[in-house]
Amino acid sequence: MTHVYDDPATFKDDVLVGFAAAYPGHVQRVPEASGFVRAGGPLEGKVSTVFGGGSGHYPSYSGVVGTGFADGAVLGDLFASPSAEQVYRVCRAADGGAGVVMGFGNYAGDRLNFKVAADRLVAEGIDTRIVYVTDDIASAGADKVGERRGIAGTFTVYKVAGAAAEAGLDLDGVERVMRLANARTFSFGVAFDGCTMPGADEPLFHVEPGRMDFGLGIHGExxxxxxxxxxxxxxxAKLVETVLAERPADADGRAAVLLNGLGATKYEELFALFGPVHRLLVxxxxxLVQPEVGELVTSLDMAGCSLSVxxxxxxxxxxWTAPADTPAFRRGAAVANNRFTERREVRAAGEDDAVPEASEESRTAGRVAQRAVAALSASVEEHKEELGRLDSVAGDGDHGIGMSRGALAATEAADRAAGAGGGAxxxxxxxxxxxGDKAGGTSGILWGLLLSQMGTELGNDDAVDGPRLAAAVTTSAERLQEFSKASLGDKTMLDALFPFVEALRQGVDAGRPLADAWGDAARAATDAAQETASLTPRIGRARPLAERSVGTPDPGAVSLGLIVTAVGEVLAGPGA
Amino acid sequence: MTHVYDDPATFKDDVLVGFAAAYPGHVQRVPEASGFVRAGGPLEGKVSTVFGGGSGHYPSYSGVVGTGFADGAVLGDLFASPSAEQVYRVCRAADGGAGVVMGFGNYAGDRLNFKVAADRLVAEGIDTRIVYVTDDIASAGADKVGERRGIAGTFTVYKVAGAAAEAGLDLDGVERVMRLANARTFSFGVAFDGCTMPGADEPLFHVEPGRMDFGLGIHGExxxxxxxxxxxxxxxAKLVETVLAERPADADGRAAVLLNGLGATKYEELFALFGPVHRLLVxxxxxLVQPEVGELVTSLDMAGCSLSVxxxxxxxxxxWTAPADTPAFRRGAAVANNRFTERREVRAAGEDDAVPEASEESRTAGRVAQRAVAALSASVEEHKEELGRLDSVAGDGDHGIGMSRGALAATEAADRAAGAGGGAxxxxxxxxxxxGDKAGGTSGILWGLLLSQMGTELGNDDAVDGPRLAAAVTTSAERLQEFSKASLGDKTMLDALFPFVEALRQGVDAGRPLADAWGDAARAATDAAQETASLTPRIGRARPLAERSVGTPDPGAVSLGLIVTAVGEVLAGPGA
Incomplete structure (x- = not known):
């Protein structure tokens, strides 16, 4: 149960403020970003490591910013990926000129958002590498290691990468060491009870009394x-046997071992378990090389623990044994790095508020787009609770809140841009x-990209008619699929998007008025969304949730149906 | 809820084994004792600090053994004082020849057990000082500071004392600094829900949903x-205002500030609270000088937190800011102490198994005593659950288990001693x-002293008759009262003991047979025990429990009634 909070909607920000106040000797907040870099700023010439993911895992990841560990940490909302914009800002602030290695656990939302941020950083001349952690044995078989989630093994992998960067390895070297550490890290966990989000009355799940659930996730799964x-x-015995089964052939027996508590399984319990774990490993x-027993990667007040080797x-x-000095993890005598002595200023992300020129026709289209965004926001707001309920079946129930936050921010931004005479x-x-910035998570990045890509396709010069809009929608949807195919499974908002695109094209090709064609397409999308409630499990943040989702439509697909319906009403209305 | 344990009866020992396995670089277990000293052993010529109390508070206190903090830690059972024997063994192992400063929170059981151990150490030539911590504002008024409990402020007080000892202060100096730190430390806390003992189905208490309890304890109170x-x-605001109200007149504003989580109130919640706490303090x-936000003094998985200044x-x-290097708390670059370089061997407590000579009459009395101990043990065993239930009304429900553990150990020891021809x-x-050693807590030390003192009064030479036994019981009870009066309130086993003593003396003085007089006295004790269920709150571990205990007899008084009744049956039986 979460007892201490103010407004659940501002919980993450309240946590950031308190953390910055507690550890000014170790960290500084990145201006306008939900993340931190080291108090002294980046070290000139040193490779920077930036680790991130959803909030709710303290001391991961803000608690390990400091000498010998992370250069930066970027935090999304509770259990939700930080937005690409946030990742970009923190990495930019953390860069010391020698490039950035990003680390995160293997979740769809994180993969999408970090990838977009990395592309932008590379485009700006900051060499950036991505290494995602896949230590959770339970989440996929040994033949599909790349599909495994990242859980508490992230801690060891990040520690090793941070120490390699501190030792002066170059970008290739840090990336290589981090990939090696990930390839040799295996975790398996057990859950006793779920955690409760701030303001919620009930945990995300319950374990039946007298039972234990093996193969936990760290997001309330x-x-x-x-x-x-x-x-x-x-x-x-069960934990040790499962983890040792994946011992690599070339392992000589030395191992960094973590017994990680998820929050409500306390230290005494962890030590009572570590006694037999230690004996069995020996x-x-x-x-065992400097094992750690404690709370390293938590999941709010979830009850459970995991063994990582x-x-x-x-x-x-x-x-692994190198010194570190961070707010929550200190090892050895970590002294100020004397290999890199010069500090960089922490750079805020640049802002460019100039509005590009646009034709009169495109400005008209821009005002229609503005009204469409307002309409989609109103519809999301109206169905916020329902979307949350759908998401809580197999997720953390924050889809409605996230979409609402994103849509409101999009409306404000569209109003400003249209008011300043912006084109489509x-x-x-x-x-x-x-x-994308405010919604966070998977939905945030997908809707952010979809809207931006539509803009790119429509441009600021030409008038927008039916065929042009249909073409723009089609191309944007294809780009989105291409972008996300490596990370998403097959039950997402794309399942509603493509039927929509197909119907829209057919209608427009048949010469029907845009508003009519769009209306039909919106109905097709709504039907398709309902059909995601099939017998095939859907891929959410976590494979293990799959079974629970059978019979419930995907909330992302449902919101797509709602949104295109709302936009259709704008297109059918006056002035469109 | 506690989920991970093997046999609840061996939980503390299992924790000790696991902790020793996890941190061999920092600590070593004291042979035959439930405690630890630093891995390298005591430093010759350095004052040693030994902190202790019940288990269940990790990282307090084993987690802070190391350079710049504790030299030793001694742990009782969950939330129960360690026995005097255990305290003695750990202090003896930790002593570097310059004396020992003991620290513990102000609880009756701890005060009694540490005092007995200190007297024994002093008698052996190890200068020993006692400083108990009284930081909990809620537990007594500002005019009765000496009656306050120790809660999370123990952490700061111990840290300061440990650093003073590390810096080379002598025994007087370390004691002075620790008393100063305690006098300037104030804590106030809030509870959201109780913790559950291993193997128990229910928490020690519940906070009503939608409510908060202020003035929590750290033992499930x-x-x-x-x-x-x-x-x-x-x-x-509530926490800050309450703590600041006791700001000393000469405080210049600098403060070590802890926001301590009790176990299930997680880091994100603590940071969300620390933001406004920090703002209000500023x-x-x-x-704020190097504040700490985290889990420093826990209470298993209790939900709640406290602010200490x-x-x-x-x-x-x-x-406070000096370096430290311990398993759970590290600060700065703590390097090996170069002021003290020579290590002592860790000394186990000496054992002397020789049985003193005894007269034939006293050996006869010794065999009666042996049967009496066996009988009291059988009675405790029979009523174990009932005693636990009585204790759970306002305590942690371990009175039955503790008494059972003590009585079984006493029976074995009496059997050995009588078998070897020992006198009374x-x-x-x-x-x-x-x-005393195996029961732990307040009951352990009181029963241990009562039995030992009875032995001293009866000696190994003379036969035991009614007047002699009554005189021995009377003197032993008076000694016990004298010993405990500084630490105990007025609702304890003494409330049953004195009516028993009084009735026994009257009966024997009136010339009645011993067995009859004892039997009557036992009935008087049993009646008196029931009368402790009065309207006057009783003093248990924690004053705040007082109200809940009204109407329930004191379990210590009830067990006294049971025990003297059982002994009476032996005295009335054959061979007595």
Whole structure:
């Protein structure tokens, strides 16, 4: 149960403010961003490591910003990916001129947002590498390691990468070491009870009393298999056996071992478990190198814990045992780095408020786009609770809140851009950027990109008619699919988007008026959204949720149906 | 809810084993004791600090053994004082030849057990000082500071004392600094829900949903006053105002500030609260010196938090900010101490198994004592659950388990001593030492002393008759009262003991047979025990529990009634 909060909507920001106040000796907040860099700013010539993901995992990730660990941390809302804009701002502030290695757990929303930010950083001349962590054995088989989620093993992988950067390795070197650490890190966990979001009355899930769920997630996802409660030695055996089963052939036995508590499973319990874990590992020939028992990657007040093993070689051992000095994790005598002595100023992200020129026709289209954004926002607002309920079946129930936050920000941005005489492209680009930044998560990045791409297709010069709009929608949808195909499964808003696009094109090609064609297409999208409630599990943040989602339509697809319906009413109305 | 454990009866030991396995670089277990000293052993010529109390508060206190903090930590069972024997063993192992400063929170059981251990250490030539911490504003008024409990402020007080010892202060100096730190430390907390002991189905208490209890304890004690749930800024104001109200006149504004989470109130919540706490403190002219936000003194998985402020002067600031390197708390670059370089061997407590000579009459009395101990143990065993239930009304419900553990150990020890031909004194001394060591807590030390003192009074030479036994019981009870009067209130086992003593003396003085007089006295004790269920609140571990205990007899008094009844049956039986 979460008891301490003010307004749940501002919870993440309240946490950022309190954290910055507590540890000014270690961190500074990046201006206008939900993230931190080291108090002294970036070190000139040193590769920077920036780790991120949703909030709710403290001390991951803001708690490990400091010498020998992270150069920056970027935080999304509770359990939701930070927006690409936020990732970009923190990385830019953290860059010391030698490039950035980004780290995050393997979740769709994080992969999309960090990728967009990385592309932008590279375009600005900051060499940026992406390494996502895939340590969770339970989330996919050994033949699909790349599909595994990142859980508590992120801690070891990040620590090793941070130490490698601190030691002066170049960008290729830090990326290589971090990939090696990830490839040799395996975790398996058990959940006893779910966590409760601030302001919510009920946990995200319950474990049946007297049972244990194995294969937990760190975002309130329940486990994959269930078993009767077992005493600590039996639990230790199950965790150790599962993790050791993936011991690489070339591992010589040295290992960094974490026994991580998720929040409500306390230290005494962790030590009572670590006794038999330690004994079993030693019996299996494992040499534990500076193990850690405690709360390293939490999930609010979730009850549960996990065992992580990183098989060390000489290089990884050096970096794992290297000193670190951060708010929540300190090791050895970490002194100020004397390899890099010059500090950079922390750079805020640049802002360019000049409105590009636009033709009269495109400014007219821009005003229609403005009204369309306002209408979609109103519709999202009206259905916010319903979208939250749909999402809570297998997610964390924040889809409605996230979409609402994004849509309101998009409306404001579109109003400003249209008011300043922006054309279609300017209005939609502003709306898209604001949507992506404020909504966060997977939906945020997808809607942000969709709106921005539509703007790119429509431009600031030409008038917009039916065929032109249909073509723009089609191209934007294809771009979106291309962008997301590596990270998304097959039950998402795209399942409603493509039927919409197809119907819109057919209608326009048949010469029907735009408003009519759009209206029909919107109905097709709404139908398609309902059909996502099939027997096929959908891919959300976590594979293990799949079964629970059967029979409930995907909230992303439902909101797409709502949005195109609302936009259709604008197009059918006066002045369109 | 506690989910991870093996046998609840061995939980503390399982935790000790796991902790030792996790941090061999920082700590070593004291042989045959439930406590730790630094991995390298004591430093020759350095004052040693030993902190202790019940288990369940990690990282307090084993988690802070290391350079710049504690030299030793001694742990009782969950929320129960360690026995005097355990305290003695750990202090002896930690002593570097310059004396020991003991620290614990102000609870009756701890005061009794640490005092007995200190007397023994002093008798052995180890100069020992006692400083108990009294930071909890809620537990007594500003005019009765000495009656206040120790809660999270123990952390700051111990840190300062540990740094002073590390800096080379002598015993007087470390004691002085620690007393100063305690006098300038004030805490106030809030509870949202209780914690659950391993193996128990229910928390020790519940806070009504939508409410907050102020003035929590750290042993599962509920709060003193209750209020409606309030958002973080209002809660911050309440905590800050209460703590600042006791700001000393000479405080210049510098303060060590802790926002301590009790276990299930997580880091994000603590930071969301620390934002307004920080703002309000700064507005009140407080300069926060290296504040800490996190879990420093926990109470298993209790939900709640507390604010502690230690008003610093130059000396206290130096010690508060000094480096430390321990398993759970590290600050600055703590390097090996070069002021003290020589290590002592860790010394186990000596054992002397030789049985003193005894007369034939006293050996006969010793065998009666042996049967009496066996009988009291059987009675405690029979009523174990009932005693636990009585204790759970206002305590942590472990009275039955503690008494059972003590009585079983006493029985074994008495059997050994009587079997080896021990007299009355030898048998009772062995039983008392074993009882005190294994029962722990307040009951353990009181019963341990009562049995041992009875032995001293009866000696190993003379036969035991009615008047002699009555005189021994009377003197032992008076000694016990004298010993405990500084620490105990007026609703304890003594409330049953004195009516028993009085009735026994009257009966024996009237010339009645011992067994009859004892039987009557036992009935008087049983009646008196029931009368402790009065309208006057009783003093348990925590004053705030007082109200809840009205109407329920004191479990300590009830067990006294049971025990003297059982012993009476032995005295009335054959061979007595």
């Amino acid at each position: 329940p486990g994959i298999t269930s078993d009767d409660w077992m005493p600590a030695p039996a639990l230790a 019996e299996a020939g494992v040499t 990183t098989w060390l070689d000489d290089e990884l051992e050096t970096y 492209q300017t209005v939609l680009a502003a709306a898209g950027a604001a949507f | 509920p709060g003193i006053t209750s209020d409606d749930w309030m958002p973080a800024p209002a809660l911050a 507005e009140a002219g407080v300069t 230690t008003w610093l002067d130059d000396e206290l600031e130096t010690y 004194q030898t048998v009772l001394a062995a039983a008392g030492a074993a009882f």
